Amino acid sequence: MPSIHFEIKDAVAYITLNRPEKFNAFNRSMALELQAVLDECNTDKNIRAVYLSGNGRAFCAGQDLGELIGENAPGFEQILSEHYNPIITKIRTINKPVIAAVNGVAAGAGANIALACDIVVATSSASFIQAFSKIGLIPDSGGTFVLPRLIGLQKATALMMLGEKVTATEAEKIGMIYKVFDDAEFEIESKKIVCTLAAMPTLGLAYTKQALNASMQNNLEQQLQLEDTLQYKAAHTKDYAEGVAAFLEKRTANFIGE
Numbered sequence: 001m002p003s004i005h006f007e008i009k010d011a012v013a014y015i016t017l018n019r020p021e022k023f024n025a026f027n028r029s030m031a032l033e034l035q036a037v038l039d040e041c042n043t044d045k046n047i048r049a050v051y052l053s054g055n056g057r058a059f060c061a062g063q064d065l066g067e068l069i070g071e072n073a074p075g076f077e078q079i080l081s082e083h084y085n086p087i088i089t090k091i092r093t094i095n096k097p098v099i100a101a102v103n104g105v106a107a108g109a110g111a112n113i114a115l116a117c118d119i120v121v122a123t124s125s126a127s128f129i130q131a132f133s134k135i136g137l138i139p140d141s142g143g144t145f146v147l148p149r150l151i152g153l154q155k156a157t158a159l160m161m162l163g164e165k166v167t168a169t170e171a172e173k174i175g176m177i178y179k180v181f182d183d184a185e186f187e188i189e190s191k192k193i194v195c196t197l198a199a200m201p202t203l204g205l206a207y208t209k210q211a212l213n214a215s216m217q218n219n220l221e222q223q224l225q226l227e228d229t230l231q232y233k234a235a236h237t238k239d240y241a242e243g244v245a246a247f248l249e250k251r252t253a254n255f256i257g258e
């Protein structure tokens with residue numbers, strides 16, 4: 001059974017982490033398969049938005065701790081440089097919106113992979129745990145970069161040091177995630193968001209992501225310059241022409257992602 005399930009439907013790529021008996025914890029094979037499908041999402045023009053979720057009760061429990069013992073265990077250096085670091089870089093640089101649909105617990109690298117996505121939604125029974133401190137590790141997978149920027153240094157430090165579980169409701173309240181939906185509504189509502197994104201001006205969204213990524217390091221002057229450059233590009237897309245025409249003609253726009 002592949003440890004990643006991948007399906008393209010109506011311009012959306014659905015990626016499902018598929019090791020439910022291990023709470024979708026990452027072994028090497030799953031990490032490499034995820035990277036391969038993320039690459040496909042980036043290059044396939046038929047894909048206009050990405051939906052990342054987990055099979056079963058969990059979203060992802062991070063590194064498969066069972067894989068770390070034994071003769072052929074991958075080393076720490078290999079795990080970060082060949083597994084998690086490329087995954088985070090691919091999610092952040094993929095030229096389409098990536099939604100994390102957190103269907104259950106997200107722990108360790110699983111939590112930080114979710115938080116690296118462009119929009120994070122969660123089912124009401126889901127939770128987030130920076131589990132690293134409990135086994136003597138430091139938070140990785142971009143967590144120390146992203147989490148303080150989402151919720152502030154103080155809360156991020158406490159959650160990362162204490163390794164406390166944060167419910168989906170609390171995560172929404174403190175700005176860690178975009179929205180929480182009741183369990184019964186979660187699948188429909190989260191898929192509505194990704195389908196909406198897939199029908200929007202894809203290049204405009206890609207430039208938006210590029211600008212937001214750069215805002216993490218740029219000063220105001222640099223950011224204004226970048227907005228200028230990217231707005232120029234957006235204004236030369238077919239979707240911009242369609243968006244303006246549709247507005248003036250009082251009709252629904254038909255964006256094609258070009």
Ligand code: T3D
Nearest residue numbers: 021022023025061062063064065066076079107108109131
């Ligand atoms: O070199 C490096 O390692 C660097 C890279 C680090 C990246 C990381 O992600 S480090 C952090 C690794 N993850 C964890 O420490 C989380 C460990 N898991 C948990 O704390 C808990 O399982 C959860 C909070 C995620 C869920 O708790 P609960 O009570 O709902 O479920 P459970 O009973 O603990 O787990 C359910 C099953 O999933 C269970 O299997 P079993 O007993 O039914 O056969 C459990 O062993 C398995 N499972 C959960 N997490 C992992 C796992 N199996 C392997 N690895 C896991 N991480």
